[in-house]
Amino acid sequence: MKSIKIIATLLILFCAVINIGAQNITSNSKVLYKEINGDSLYLHIFKPQLSKKPTAAIVFFFGGGWASGTPEQFYQQSEYFASRGILAISAEYRIKNTHNTSPFDCVEDAKSAIRWIREHAKELNVNPNKIVASGGSAGGHIAITTALIEGLENVSENSSISSVPNAVVAYNPVLDTTEKGYGHKKVVGRETEISPTHQVKKDLPPMLIFHGTKDKTVPFENAERFTSLMKEAGNECELVAVDNVGHGFFNGDFFRKGAGNKYFNLTTYKTDVFLEKLCYLKGKPTLAENIKHISCVGDSNNEAKYPSFLQEKLGNEYQVKNFGKGGATLIDGTNHPYFKKEQYKNSLKFTPDIVLIMFGTNDANVKWCLDENRKTEFIGTPQEEFKSQYVKLIKSYKHKNENAEVYVLTPLPIYEHAKSRDPEIKQRIKHLNEWVIPIIKVISEEENVQLLDVNKLMKKAYNCTVDGVHLNNKGYEILAKKIAQEIK
Incomplete structure (x- = not known):
């Protein structure tokens, strides 16, 4: 057996x-x-x-x-x-x-x-x-x-x-x-x-x-x-x-x-x-006829393991690709503004049928959202810029494939942790809860795209985090399982 x-x-x-x-x-x-x-x-x-x-x-x-x-x-x-x-x-x-x-x-x-x-x-x-x-x-x-x-x-x-x-x-x-x-x-x-x-x-x-x-x-x-x-x-x-x-x-x-x-x-x-x-082959094809392309778009939590686990959970009727970039933000003037990265261009080239967008963890970072010297052409508050850029991102995928299913994912929970590399972690958590997640929920309603509140789904994931921000492999596998259940 x-x-x-x-x-x-x-x-x-x-x-x-x-x-x-x-x-x-x-x-x-x-x-x-x-x-x-x-x-x-x-x-x-x-x-x-x-x-x-x-x-x-x-x-x-x-x-x-x-x-x-x-x-x-x-x-x-x-x-x-x-x-x-x-x-x-x-x-x-x-x-x-x-x-x-x-x-x-x-x-x-x-x-x-x-x-x-x-x-x-x-x-x-x-x-x-x-x-x-x-x-x-x-x-x-x-x-x-x-x-x-x-x-x-x-x-x-x-x-x-x-x-x-x-x-x-x-x-x-x-x-x-x-x-x-x-x-x-x-x-x-x-x-x-x-x-x-x-x-x-x-x-x-x-x-x-x-x-x-x-x-x-x-x-x-x-x-x-x-x-x-x-x-x-x-x-x-x-x-x-x-x-x-x-x-x-x-x-x-x-x-x-x-x-x-x-x-x-x-x-x-x-x-x-x-x-x-024509009797030139025997049996059924060994690949799926219709597969869906999934672009996983986001920051370091996206760039890590969860897309590969998601591929395992969904099976061969889907092709999952990781277009995450560590440190990525939607607001400009940071180390890694996503719109200027190859990962963004490649995610469009892939012409996804399903797009999973998870941003906000780095946008909520004090060193970016409260930096008065941050260079950006946007006129307005960091919160307004975050929302404007998020909507722009959604529309770019809809323009590439008008039938694309877009999911906006809230950022994962952030915890105070002994191995945290962010000295302002408390403030970042506050920003996340006070404006990042609420803005994403508003975007979901206004743009008529589906919301996946992974912050809520993973609220008990403290034991699966390595530094308060990033998950370990077990955590990413759990995340992938929950996302797979939502999109199947």
Whole structure:
């Protein structure tokens, strides 16, 4: 029984890691698949667990306008699909900035990659009839063209082996290379030759396309039109429209640091389901489809342990990030005014669905709120400035995501303590109770945001404090448990 519990715990931790996105992802190996004009091109291989039967394979092509990019863009996806039991590959191909090549050369290289994988299926332990071409933006374009463009084959390769994949998954791909889409200046005189919307025909492999409705690089209309043309020709093509996102939304935390995994999870989950329906995968996805981003915003009590405990309490349907800064205040002219810190900028970049704001402990500090020489552009009392800046903070998150749930947290209780570093601790406690907490409660009502009175919830936490201001690990775990109960 004990061993079963240990295995179950490890599986939960594994799924959580997949959901959060490991920050040190590396391929198992790099295999040369093509040499051309002195250039060597490699497949970055992510091996599945040992399987006696050949598995499906998915090969990803990175984006970058056929001019730049790196295979690392799809390392997070590759790691996930290898964990699901298929061979996953992130492919190199020639790009303009490095090789002075054109989009047509990119298409040729993508075809070469598909052909090489099929030709070496036995040694890769791959089913040659279960090869998926995938990619994002320009990489999504060349993945699609391997399925529908005739020609542009490398003449030195074995043409008896098909370069056509058995399925395609594309993330905000280039679909129209005329003036109605993207890239027409890069294919002058040949605008429709590799334009997917102009090359649709019958009997194409099944396709799954993800596209943001606010994509300003590749118009969403292109995706709608391509999908309609595919269906009119009798092909299977599913378009997943992702609301209120722009180009490149599908990248997770590994490649686009700080972006979070909300849309990585969404697209990867649906890709998993698509491949399972094709019998390329077995079982259910091992990551959550819809996760909520939580930004924990505040001072040193936020910067410490409570957000990590909160992640544990909430599970893998949430991604919790810590944007706390020790000594941070909302009033200006202090050592660490929050609006001027990278933590604030990063908390917005994360585009949170839930924001937990906990400020006031340092604003109540005598050395700041009673400092007549404190430099601030605000005209008014420290109390008025605190309220004004707090409201400004709330509005900035609402502006970033109008559907964001904002919680304002009262500061934790402060106690007189033998290890206190504040000689004016009594005065700080007085400020906290006389104006900081009352102002936060007023803000909650006026701004129609939810109040979490953690000062009250943690009023018996004296034994969990290390210096009267900061909690120990046990205290932060208790705090996280109480917050989790409130927001779930």
